[in-house]
Amino acid sequence: xxxxxxxNWQDIIAGYTFILPNFTGFLVFTSIPVIASLVLAxxxxxxxxxxxFVGFNNFITLFKDKDFWYYLYNTVxxxxxxxxSMAFSLFLAILVNQKLKGITIFRTIFFLPVISSMVAIALxxxxxxxxxxxxxxxxxxxxxxxxxxxxxxxLWAKPALMFMGIWxxxxxxxxLYLAALQSIPEDLYEAARIDGASAWQQFRKITxxxxxxxxxxxxxxxxxxxxxxxxxxxxxxxxxxxxxxxxVVYYVYNNAFQWFKMGxxxxxxxxxxxxxxxxxxxxxxxxKKAGEYY
Numbered sequence: 001x002x003x004x005x006x007x008n009w010q011d012i013i014a015g016y017t018f019i020l021p022n023f024t025g026f027l028v029f030t031s032i033p034v035i036a037s038l039v040l041a042x043x044x045x046x047x048x049x050x051x052x053f054v055g056f057n058n059f060i061t062l063f064k065d066k067d068f069w070y071y072l073y074n075t076v077x078x079x080x081x082x083x084x085s086m087a088f089s090l091f092l093a094i095l096v097n098q099k100l101k102g103i104t105i106f107r108t109i110f111f112l113p114v115i116s117s118m119v120a121i122a123l124x125x126x127x128x129x130x131x132x133x134x135x136x137x138x139x140x141x142x143x144x145x146x147x148x149x150x151x152x153x154x155l156w157a158k159p160a161l162m163f164m165g166i167w168x169x170x171x172x173x174x175x176l177y178l179a180a181l182q183s184i185p186e187d188l189y190e191a192a193r194i195d196g197a198s199a200w201q202q203f204r205k206i207t208x209x210x211x212x213x214x215x216x217x218x219x220x221x222x223x224x225x226x227x228x229x230x231x232x233x234x235x236x237x238x239x240x241x242x243x244x245x246x247x248v249v250y251y252v253y254n255n256a257f258q259w260f261k262m263g264x265x266x267x268x269x270x271x272x273x274x275x276x277x278x279x280x281x282x283x284x285x286x287x288k289k290a291g292e293y294y
Contacts, residue, residue: 037266037269037270038266038270040262040263040265040266041058041059041263041266041267041269041270042054042055042056042058042263043262043263044057044058044261044263044264045262045263046260046261046262047260047262048260051263054263058263058264058266058267059267059271061264062264062267062268062271067243067251068248068251068268070243071243071246071247071248071250071251072248072275074158074243074244074245074246074247075226075227075229075247075248075249076226077158078158078161078162078165078226078229078247079222079223079226079227080162081162081163081165081166082218082219082222082223082226084162084166085165085166085169085170085173085222086173086215086218086219086222088166088170089170089171089172089173089174089176089177089218090173090174090177090211092110092170092171092174092177093173093174093175093177093178093181094177094181096110096174096178097178097181097182107174107175107178110170110171110174111171111172111174111175112171113167113168113169113170113171114168114169114171114172118168118231118232118235119231119235121164121168122164122231122232122235122236123235125164125236126151126235126236129150129151129160129236131147131148131149131150131152134150136150137150151236151237151241152240152241153241154241154242154244157237157240157241157244157245158244158245161232161233161236161237161245164232164236165232168232173214173218176214176217176218177211177214180210180211180213180214181207181211183210184206184207184210188206189202189206192205192206216283219283220280220283220284223276223279223280223283224276224280227248227249227272227275227276227279228249228276229247229249229250230247230249230250230253233245233246233247233250234250234253239254248268248272249272251268252265252268252269252272253265255268
């Protein structure tokens with residue numbers, strides 16, 4: 001009896017030993033900063049002087065801030081790459097879904113950018129986009145007399161970062177599509193071929209509907225990630241030229257750590273949270289049915 005009681009106490013202690021560090025980490029690194037940012041959103045504080053309560057003044061100023069709306073436009077513009085990324089990822093998934101010897105190597109190669117350092121990848125792409133000795137313009141010199149100034153042009157900076165983002169994130173969605181493709185029963189394709197369906201008809205009537213749940217997930221996660229875009233813009237363009245690649249999160253960073261407007265930065269962060277939450281609810285409400293198949 002004593003042995004059983006001792007074992008129960010040991011299990012309880014082991015449970016608390018596992019739970020307490022995780023709960024403490026969640027409290028310290030998530031809950032407290034979130035609550036603090038909500039409080040700061042109603043204050044004016046530059047770190048160096050005492051905070052002052054300003055009520056909703058930060059939010060009122062925010063909605064009159066033309067820079068905020070321009071950077072929100074930039075953020076949404078970058079998300080136009082989501083459907084292109086989905087199409088490219090699906091194309092890769094179909095390629096690596098073939099039963100060929102050594103195909104695992106190609107799957108690994110296509111997935112490598114996902115697990116590589118974002119900073120390292122961004123620096124490599126800065127070299128590729130270099131207007132004087134970059135790989136891309138060195139190739140384009142054979143076809144164009146005037147090559148684009150990729151990262152220093154307000155016309156080309158956004159498309160350049162979008163293309164890099166598509167290349168960088170395609171491997172993750174490729175794995176999702178690959179798993180979904182391999183879960184589709186082969187009997188469906190055999191029945192379709194017997195009925196005389198072409199390859200395109202098989203894709204349109206079988207493959208695409210069966211991938212709807214993956215499409216729904218990729219879109220939702222893509223939009224959430226798109227609203228949080230920051231790292232690539234920070235490393236590759238510094239938000240330029242002329243703010244054309246500055247995103248909302250980059251604007252939060254500038255206000256908080258460049259200009260020390262902690263209260264204003266917190267208000268931007270909470271408005272961004274509302275946007276993300278609202279878009280996610282809309283996608284969940286109207287896109288969930290599209291993510292179901294029978």
